[in-house]
Amino acid sequence: MQPVKSPFTFDRLYRNQAWPLIAAFGTYFCMYGFRKPYTAATYTDDIYFGIDYKFLLIICQTLGYVMAKWIGIKIIAEIKPGRRIGMLIILIFFAELMLFFFGIVPRPLNILCLLLNGLALGIVFGLVLGFLEGRRNTEALIAGLCASFIVSDGVSKSAGRFLLDAGITENWMPFFAGLLFAIPMALFVFMLSKVVPPTDADILKRSARPPMTALDRRNFFLKYAPGLTGIIIIYLFVTLLRSIRADFAPELWRDLGFRQTPAIFTQSELIVSFAVVIINGFAIYILNHYRAFRISLFTCLTGFSLLLISVWGLSRGLGKFPFMVLTGLGIYLPYVAIHTTVFERLIAGTREKANIGFLMYIADSIGYTGYILLMLLKRVAPPDQSILFLFLRLTVYLGVAGCAFVLFSNWYFKIKLKNSDQRIIRLSPGQGSRI
Numbered sequence: 420m421q422p423v424k425s426p427f428t429f430d431r432l433y434r435n436q437a438w439p440l441i442a443a444f445g446t447y448f449c450m451y452g453f454r455k456p457y458t459a460a461t462y463t464d465d466i467y468f469g470i471d472y473k474f475l476l477i478i479c480q481t482l483g484y485v486m487a488k489w490i491g492i493k494i495i496a497e498i499k500p501g502r503r504i505g506m507l508i509i510l511i512f513f514a515e516l517m518l519f520f521f522g523i524v525p526r527p528l529n530i531l532c533l534l535l536n537g538l539a540l541g542i543v544f545g546l547v548l549g550f551l552e553g554r555r556n557t558e559a560l561i562a563g564l565c566a567s568f569i570v571s572d573g574v575s576k577s578a579g580r581f582l583l584d585a586g587i588t589e590n591w592m593p594f595f596a597g598l599l600f601a602i603p604m605a606l607f608v609f610m611l612s613k614v615v616p617p618t619d620a621d622i623l624k625r626s627a628r629p630p631m632t633a634l635d636r637r638n639f640f641l642k643y644a645p646g647l648t649g650i651i652i653i654y655l656f657v658t659l660l661r662s663i664r665a666d667f668a669p670e671l672w673r674d675l676g677f678r679q680t681p682a683i684f685t686q687s688e689l690i691v692s693f694a695v696v697i698i699n700g701f702a703i704y705i706l707n708h709y710r711a712f713r714i715s716l717f718t719c720l721t722g723f724s725l726l727l728i729s730v731w732g733l734s735r736g737l738g739k740f741p742f743m744v745l746t747g748l749g750i751y752l753p754y755v756a757i758h759t760t761v762f763e764r765l766i767a768g769t770r771e772k773a774n775i776g777f778l779m780y781i782a783d784s785i786g787y788t789g790y791i792l793l794m795l796l797k798r799v800a801p802p803d804q805s806i807l808f809l810f811l812r813l814t815v816y817l818g819v820a821g822c823a824f825v826l827f828s829n830w831y832f833k834i835k836l837k838n839s840d841q842r843i844i845r846l847s848p849g850q851g852s853r854i
Contacts, residue, residue, distance in 0.1 A: 439614045440560050443547050444567045445607030446507075451571035452578065452600025453514045454480070454540050457533070457593040458666050459579030467527040474794065477666050479530040480537035481791055487541020488784035495545030495776035496631040503546045504612045510546075511604060514539040518594040529590065544783075545776040550614045552763060552775045553628040554621045555703070558711075561759040562700035566692040569751055572665050573688035625767040628774040639773045640781070643765075646835060649828035650761060651782045653719055656817040656824075657754045658786030659793055660726070663813070664743075664750065667806045674807035675739040687740065691747035695755050702760045708768030709836055715760035716829045722752030723821035726814050733811075746814065753821070757782065768836060 457476060465472035498506070514536045521532040551560040578599060582592045617625070631639075640647060664671065698718065705711035726749035733742045762778045793813075 436556060438610065439550060440563045442607055442610035442614055443551055443560065443564045445603065446611050447544065447547050447564055448567040448571040448574075449600040449604035449607060450511070450540060450543050451568060451575040452604070453511065453518065453597045454536070455572055455575040455665070456579030456582070456596035457589075459576040459669065460583060460589040460592060461669060462589060465526060472527065475527060475530050476533055478791060478794055480533040481662070481787055481794070483534040483537025483539075484541040485784060485787040485791060487538050488780050488787055491542050491545050491780040492636075492777065492784060493633075494542060495549070495780050496636055496774060498546070498549070499630060500549065500616065503549055504608065507543060507546050507608060507611075510539040510542055511608075515594070515597045515601065518597050522588075522591040522594045526590070541783075545780055547611065548776050548779065549628075549774070550611060553617045553625045553767075555624050557625065557763050558702040558759045559700040561763070562696045562755060565699070565751075565755040565758050566696045569688050569692035569695065569747075569755075570685070573668075573685040576668060577685050625763070626770045628766070629772060631772065631774060631777055635772050636777055639771050639777075642771075643832075643835065646828050646831040647778070647781075649824050649831065650757060651785050652824050653753060653821055653828070654757050654782040655786045655789045656821045657722070657750050658783075659790055660746075660810070660813060660817060661750045661754055662787075662790045663793075663806070663810050664746065667810075670806045671743070671810060674805050675743070677739065687743050687747060690744050691751055694748055695751045698752065699755045699759045702764075708764045711760055712764040712768060712832065712836070713829060715756045715764065716825055716832075718756040718760075719753035720822055720825045722749045722754075722756075723818045723825065725749035725752070726818040726821075730811055730814050730818075749814075749818070753825075765832075765836075 457480075458473075460473070462471070462473040462476070467475060517532045517536040517539070521529045521536070523529075524532060547564065548561070551557055551564060554560065575596065578596050579592055582595055583589065587595055617628075699715075702711050702715060705714060725745055729737070729742055729745035729749060732745070733739075737745075758775075758779065762775045766773045766775065766778075
């Protein structure tokens with residue numbers, strides 16, 4: 420006698436483990452359609468106040484993003500789960516409205532529209548992240564989420580390039596690119612609204628992730644301040660390199676000798692995202708939180724080593740396309756490891772009252788502030804230095820410094836968390852030594 424199959428229900432569908440992954444990936448993937456397409460344009464003919472117009476656009480949107488990250492430290496740490504979807508919808512609508520005004524308002528005043536666009540979109544990541552943390556498969560879910568901003572960075576540029584080739588002006592291209600992503604965004608936000616909260620088993624394995632008060636935030640950070648500072652500096656380094664590689668992708672590919680095509684942006688990032696997701700997503704199989712935490716730091720060390728190898732290889736005849744793929748791996752391995760595993764396992768292992776959003780927004784606020792300062796410093800650099808030259812020099816300097824900070828953080832937490840490791844073993848009998 421064949422077993423009777425249980426009938427299909429929407430509740431079963433919403434509880435499927437693939438549901439939150441698809442919802443989060445799709446939501447953040449579409450968010451990039453409201454943020455990054457303008458970088459596909461070069462704006463080569465416009466100079467205002469003695470400054471390149473595209474540089475002004477990048478600085479203004481990044482400044483809005485930085486403001487959002489600093490504000491988000493409080494908002495994301497304190498927001499209640501039931502308010503996330505409503506805030507998400509408002510922010511996306513406001514961001515697209517600013518792109519509409521970007522098309523109407525004459526240059527250079529329309530740079531303020533991108534500042535407000537960045538201010539709205541900078542909160543989105545923390546809202547989406549809140550649906551994924553504190554689960555037994557959190558690393559895989561957040562790795563998938565991170566893959567969205569690796570792939571979408573290239574896809575959004577490709578969409579922008581497509582619209583420009585179709586005759587849309589540079590001022591209106593960002594707005595129409597947002598419209599292309601609006602309907603799928605609505606679908607994925609609906610899916611996100613149906614994501615079920617962590618189960619009791621998830622909470623037992625990973626700890627609860629409640630909203631944090633100001634006192635909670637202060638106590639947690641001060642307790643681990645040296646090690647957290649080291650991780651934040653690591654994140655700062657990869658954010659600087661990631662932002663240059665993403666915002667100036669057309670210029671980097673051009674200086675490497677590639678003709679600008681929409682496909683080139685996407686091809687390299689698909690390879691990078693696939694490798695990064697597989698490597699970082701594997702952490703769900705490491706049951707011991709302390710071991711997973713240390714392996715994630717080793718992943719960061721591997722990334723910085725790849726950055727140094729990529730520059731060395733380029734000087735020894737490495738192909739230009741493999742060079743861009745290697746630098747992508749070198750940047751995104753630590754970048755995604757911090758998102759997926761470093762903070763997640765630190766909270767799960769210590770069982771402190773904390774959430775990933777709080778820590779990520781501290782790291783992001785420092786990272787994007789550093790990027791703005793870097794772009795301002797570039798203005799005083801010799802004008803004959805190309806973006807590629809700046810990128811190569813930073814890759815070497817930050818690659819070496821990054822390795823040093825990874826080793827320091829590993830040393831600090833090895834001492835700080837050795838008692839927490841025993842605590843984890845007691846919480847999960849028989850699983851403390853398993854991978």
